[in-house]
Amino acid sequence: MRCPFCQNQDTRVIDSRAAEEGAAIRRRRSCPACERRFTTQETVLLMVAKRSGVTEPFSRSKIIAGVRRACQGRPVTEDALAVLGQRVEEAVRGRGAAEVPAHEIGLAILGPLRELDEVAYLRFASVYRSFESVEDFEHEIAGLRADRIASREPGE
Ligand SMILES: [Zn+2]
Numbered sequence: 422m423r424c425p426f427c428q429n430q431d432t433r434v435i436d437s438r439a440a441e442e443g444a445a446i447r448r449r450r451s452c453p454a455c456e457r458r459f460t461t462q463e464t465v466l467l468m469v470a471k472r473s474g475v476t477e478p479f480s481r482s483k484i485i486a487g488v489r490r491a492c493q494g495r496p497v498t499e500d501a502l503a504v505l506g507q508r509v510e511e512a513v514r515g516r517g518a519a520e521v522p523a524h525e526i527g528l529a530i531l532g533p534l535r536e537l538d539e540v541a542y543l544r545f546a547s548v549y550r551s552f553e554s555v556e557d558f559e560h561e562i563a564g565l566r567a568d569r570i571a572s573r574e575p576g577e
Pocket residue numbers: 424425426427428429452453454455456457
């Protein structure tokens with residue numbers, strides 16, 4: 422690990438300890454060139470497997486960028502997007518797998534996005550579920566309406 426202060430290529434680990442309830446390791450490092458100290462953290466990278474077979478590290482900002490596109494022109498704030506990104510990440514990480522298929526990430530986005538903005542949800546779902554006809558939209562909208570009525574009426 423390179424020193425972030427003087428860019429020296431060689432640094433020494435002077436202490437290692439478990440962090441975040443064992444989900445991470447933090448290392449205190451010291452640079453022999455400039456004598457400064459800094460801390461690094463090691464965690465398991467959550468990988469996303471794309472349909473092409475390529476894997477890449479999970480990226481919350483990528484998810485937010487995709488949802489932001491679906492939200493264009495809609496009254497959705499950056500804060501709301503950030504919260505959605507966090508919910509999706511928690512849901513995906515909560516599965517406890519080191520690698521998740523990309524389509525599961527799409528699935529994890531649909532629920533929170535539907536609560537956030539129905540129009541953006543329909544846009545996103547139409548791409549994600551590759552809607553092919555007006556009937557696909559009608560079917561999805563009928564589902565949204567049914568849920569809305571169900572949530573308005575007191576249950577049983
Ligand atoms: Zn240094």
